[in-house]
Amino acid sequence: MTKQNTFLNDLRNEAITGVAYKNLMLKKQILEYFANISDATITDLSKGLNASIPKINELVVALIEDGLVKDSGKTEVGIGRRPSLYGLKSNSIFFVGVEVKKSHVNIGLSDFKKNLIKSVKRIPFQLTNSQASLDDLCIIIDDFIKSLALAENIAGIGVNLTGRINYKTGYSYSFFHFNEEPLSVIIKDKIGIRTYIENDSRAMAYGEFCSGIVDKEKNILFVNLDYGIGLGIMINGELYYGKSGFAGEFGHIQIFNNEIICHCGKKGCLETEASGSALLEAFKIRLQQGASSIITKDRPDFNDIQLEDIIQAANNDDTLAIELIAEIGEKLGRGIAALINLFNPELVILGGSLSATGDYLFLPVKSAINKYSLSLVNNDTELKMSKLGENAGIIGACLLVRERLLELK
Incomplete structure (x- = not known):
């Protein structure tokens, strides 16, 4: 019979109190020390966490029994009897990250040490604000977890959605907002594992910050370029949410004098x-006007063309796709220039599906930034493409669950 993991059981017990709660909090601090500082001896932990040596020893032994901590052997320094050095076991606790896109889902599993163990990309899915779509999403998550055969070691699930999300309350106000209960609770009840929801752009920003292109920068803007435009803001190394948790609605800044009604209802x-x-709409219009593209060989009906088709065509040197992406990039660069003037960030990252077009997007965005932002400001701002690509959202979701569930950063 498999031994019950006391730590995970206590972590899942929202009613835990008293001594058990205090021990759980100290166990979290021990794990945080290992994760963010280094492996350590019992004495190091006692000093660092301001707790007695007997208590630290008791809890480290318990974490070893739970399979979360390992004895790495004796230290190599010191005189006389050398103490043991303890640290994390990476394959002890796992986190699931789910990125929900318009027409597919990306899902992955990370371990305690931030390694992405497994991922499955582009699982077919239709995102609509309906119970059927939510049920389909839960089935995808549940099937993925069952395929792992280690559900008992999964501490939490992070689900990224586009639109307005309040991660603290667990409510989504753009999708699946037809129930009284928070979306996070609904998914948790269906799957059986504690769940957190987050705006996709913020999760992607966090993924890049922790495991991607970010080096030492602390003030970062992550521009998520997909069917819509999202923005993840990091100030002093922390995600910025604003008063209600909705900061980053970059795509809904009124920047053009046109009569095009946005899906938000404004022009x-x-x-x-x-x-x-x-881009997709402009592409279809140009085809209707007689322009040619390699896409029409496989998609003779213009209504069947998807954004992914245009991205692939551009990367196969399709002239129309490259031309229209450059136009999009110039307009996007105007908006990013305004952000640079406002935030004076160290780094702006271009991510999301459109970033897969590389320099076809990057160069016109960069040119527009130089043209429309104040040179004294943008001189201190680097522009880079996402390093994690399609993994950014998955990794960010896993790491945010790790932080929020275990209070680790």
Whole structure:
């Protein structure tokens, strides 16, 4: 019979109190020390956490029994009897990250040490604000977890969605907002594992910050370029949410004097002319006007064309796709220039599906930033493409669950 993991059981017990609660909090601090500082001796932990040596020893032994901590052997320094050095076991606790896109789901599993162990990309899925779509999403998550055969070691699930999310309350206000209970609770009840929800752009920003292109920068803007335009903001190394948790609605800044109605209901939003949806619409219009593209060989019906088709065509040197992506990039660069003037960030990262077009997008964005932002400000701002690509959201979701569930950073 498999021994019950006391730590995970206590972690899942929302009613835990008294001595058990205090021990759980100290265990978290021990794990945080190992994760963020280094392996350590019992004495090191006692000093670092301001707790008695007997108590630290008791809890380290318990964490070893739970399979979370390992004895790495004796230290190599010191005189006389050398103490043991303890540290994390990476394959002890796992986190699931789920990125929900318009037409597919990306899902992955990470371990305690932030390694992405497994991922499955582009699972077919239709995102709509309906119970059927939510049920399908839960089935995808449940099937993935069952395929792992280690559900008992999964501490939490992170689900990224586009739109307005309040991660503290667990409510989504753009999708699946037809129940009284928070979406996080609904998914937890269906899957059986504690769940957190987050805006996709913020999760991607966090993934890049912890495991991607970010080096030592602390003030970062992550621009998520997909069918819409999202923004993840990090200030002093922390995600910025704003008063209600909705900061980052970059795509809905009124920047154009047009009569195009955005899906938010307003006119002139950046998304109306500089998003993946705008690119797709412009592409179809140009085809109807007689322009040619390699896409029509496989998609003779213009209505069947998807954003992914245009991205693939551009990367196969399709002239029309490259031309329209450059136009989108110039308009997007105007918006990013305004952000640079406002935030004076160290780094702006271009991510999301459109970033897969590389320099076809990057160069016109960079040119527009130089043209429309203040040179004294943008001189201190680097522009880079996402390093993690499609993994950014998955990794970010896993790491945010790790932080929120275990209070680790």
